[in-house]
Amino acid sequence: MVRKLDDSRGYRVFRVFNLILLTGVLFVTLFPFVNVIAKAFSSAAMITSGQVTFWPMGFNLETFQVVLTNGTFWLNYRNTIIYTVLGTFIALVMTTTYAYAISRKELVGRGFFTQIAVFTMFFAGGIIPNYVLIQQLGLMNTIWAIILPAAISTYNLLVMKSFFEAFPEELLEAARVDGLGTYGIFLRIVLPLSKAILATMALFYAVAFWNSWFPAMLYLSKAADLRPVTIFLRNLIVASGMGSSDFGQGSVDNAVQVAANVKSVAMILTILPIMCVYPFVQKYFVTGVMLGAVKS
Amino acid sequence: MNKAVPSRASKKNSVLLADGSVLQVRHKSGWQKIRQDWQLYTFLLLPLLFFAIFKYIPMLGNVIAFRRYRIGDGIFGSGPLTLRYFEQFINQDAFWHVFWNNVIIGLSTFAFTFPLPIILALLLNEVKNARFKKLVQSISYMPHFLSVVIIVGIVMELTASGGVMNQLLQAIIPGATPIMQNPDAVRPIYIISEIWQTTGWGTILYLAALTQIDDQLYEAARIDGANRWKQTLYITIPGIRHTMVVLLTLNIGTFLAVGFEKLLLLIQGNGLYMAQGDVISTYVYRVGLASPTMYSLGAAIGLFESVIGLALVFGTNALSRRLVGSSLW
Numbered sequence A: 001m002v003r004k005l006d007d008s009r010g011y012r013v014f015r016v017f018n019l020i021l022l023t024g025v026l027f028v029t030l031f032p033f034v035n036v037i038a039k040a041f042s043s044a045a046m047i048t049s050g051q052v053t054f055w056p057m058g059f060n061l062e063t064f065q066v067v068l069t070n071g072t073f074w075l076n077y078r079n080t081i082i083y084t085v086l087g088t089f090i091a092l093v094m095t096t097t098y099a100y101a102i103s104r105k106e107l108v109g110r111g112f113f114t115q116i117a118v119f120t121m122f123f124a125g126g127i128i129p130n131y132v133l134i135q136q137l138g139l140m141n142t143i144w145a146i147i148l149p150a151a152i153s154t155y156n157l158l159v160m161k162s163f164f165e166a167f168p169e170e171l172l173e174a175a176r177v178d179g180l181g182t183y184g185i186f187l188r189i190v191l192p193l194s195k196a197i198l199a200t201m202a203l204f205y206a207v208a209f210w211n212s213w214f215p216a217m218l219y220l221s222k223a224a225d226l227r228p229v230t231i232f233l234r235n236l237i238v239a240s241g242m243g244s245s246d247f248g249q250g251s252v253d254n255a256v257q258v259a260a261n262v263k264s265v266a267m268i269l270t271i272l273p274i275m276c277v278y279p280f281v282q283k284y285f286v287t288g289v290m291l292g293a294v295k296s
Numbered sequence B: 001m002n003k004a005v006p007s008r009a010s011k012k013n014s015v016l017l018a019d020g021s022v023l024q025v026r027h028k029s030g031w032q033k034i035r036q037d038w039q040l041y042t043f044l045l046l047p048l049l050f051f052a053i054f055k056y057i058p059m060l061g062n063v064i065a066f067r068r069y070r071i072g073d074g075i076f077g078s079g080p081l082t083l084r085y086f087e088q089f090i091n092q093d094a095f096w097h098v099f100w101n102n103v104i105i106g107l108s109t110f111a112f113t114f115p116l117p118i119i120l121a122l123l124l125n126e127v128k129n130a131r132f133k134k135l136v137q138s139i140s141y142m143p144h145f146l147s148v149v150i151i152v153g154i155v156m157e158l159t160a161s162g163g164v165m166n167q168l169l170q171a172i173i174p175g176a177t178p179i180m181q182n183p184d185a186v187r188p189i190y191i192i193s194e195i196w197q198t199t200g201w202g203t204i205l206y207l208a209a210l211t212q213i214d215d216q217l218y219e220a221a222r223i224d225g226a227n228r229w230k231q232t233l234y235i236t237i238p239g240i241r242h243t244m245v246v247l248l249t250l251n252i253g254t255f256l257a258v259g260f261e262k263l264l265l266l267i268q269g270n271g272l273y274m275a276q277g278d279v280i281s282t283y284v285y286r287v288g289l290a291s292p293t294m295y296s297l298g299a300a301i302g303l304f305e306s307v308i309g310l311a312l313v314f315g316t317n318a319l320s321r322r323l324v325g326s327s328l329w
Helices: A009-040 A044-048 A062-068 A071-103 A110-122 A127-136 A144-150 A154-165 A169-177 A182-190 A192-211 A214-219 A229-238 A243-247 A252-295 B030-036 B038-066 B084-090 B093-113 B115-125 B130-145 B148-159 B164-172 B183-211 B215-223 B228-239 B241-253 B260-269 B271-277 B280-289 B295-324
Strands: B012-016 B022-026
Touching (some): A009 B115, A009 B148, A009 B228, A044 A252, A062 A252, A071 A110, A071 A144, A071 A154, A071 A192, A071 A252, A071 B038, A110 A154, A110 B038, A110 B295, A127 A144, A127 A214, A127 B280, A127 B295, A144 B038, A154 A192, A182 B038, A192 A252, A192 B148, A214 A229, A229 A252, A229 B148, A229 B260, A252 B130, B038 B084, B038 B295, B084 B295, B093 B115, B093 B183, B093 B241, B093 B271, B115 B228, B130 B183, B148 B164, B148 B260, B183 B260, B183 B271, B241 B295, B280 B295
Antiparallel strands (some): B012 B022
């Protein structure tokens, strides 16, 4: 037997080294999360003296109590949920219908309608003209300023288009022979068979809306009651450690504790939903990227 | 006449059938097609309205870069056209300061975020234990899904005076300036956080390309006596070359488009980071929308950046087509 060259001494050494390196990658990726979680459950004294690394020190839940009983936090959290659900729904309808239409070969002007979308990937109006537009449309300080401009992501649109283009033509032809019109085919044949891609798109949009903060900062400056939770967090971060002023009604002890880890607590509560569903939906995201790659 | 003669004038095709009869196939004109399947066109209406209002009107709205915009003006401003706003920022030292900041941050980020996913994908490709590989993939994709606000929040927590990074720094260089008090820290912070966030996710396309490589190539190389390193060099890397070129083109083309939201949060969160972290887009935001608002000047700088970005994308694409024969479109 010829000894496999793959099992050479050098390659075996490399594989051990590789394993160590990738474990390092795991550690480096996870550490920031671990540290933030540890801080969220630690006491102020331990945090400020720099003793919290991997594990909560001086276990403490006061800040959780303060944040979870804070009206603004819940209001903003509720707003984020509204933006995510409503925005994702609108975006799905818009993206699916347009993607389906431009995927049909019988559409006259198909190339043109595709180009209209693609061009926006390379050239955009810019922040100032967009701001003026929102002002002129009277959308300032309304939820539509957050939802409508994000209704179609061209990247997602192209992913869906390439999915629909691969749809088996015979199936649609058979449905047509059975007397179904365009709407009927779309609603009763195409959509039920596109659940996986619809789920992927819904996830892409939902994550985008959940994470969005800048449009809210720009367009909701006078509508504090419409702000998403990312703005709540942003205000804590930008206030550089003094974010406890909103929570300062409690005892002095409490204020010190809150100041020490309010950011960690608020961050954990904000990413919790994403982290909870992440393990189950991860494969859909990867599918989406692959489909998008087919395009380029 | 039983011969199938397509007659162009009447837009008719005749097909001779087996029984000798002639089937006339009429080509439909565009309008007929649209009338027949008008329902399909209704799918276009709302999205086209969206593109017109939220994409194309703002593009045209850039005309305010050439006009003095007054409060109360419409979307396209009013008054005579002028180039004074372009002259104004071109002659500004402050503009060139953020311009070079932008170039430096863009290039140094690209220097890491382009090669690292390739390296990580190649390393993952050598892992034989499928479960371990899957674990590393799942975990390393995770940061991609976080909001910029969360990322910057984590950064601020780690680099705070009692934070872990600061302690690590003090352990390595005793008496070093705490990170948050060091204006030089913003670029490394930005680049490291970009690496943390994008490397894992960036491997997806490479890993997909790696699975496309024919196993027989490796088999043949093995018989020829190539070790794993040689196989990587002569089979694996050529196998993902196309993906590399596409992503390289895309990366170079968009290198100026640095993470506006992240840098804005960093410089808003720590004023010391302004000197080295301020880039064109954050400058546009400050000039145009922070008080006093100067829409026209802001729009002019923004338009300048967009046009450079567009030129870069098309330029690198043309270059890549000529040099390696592969392009984005």
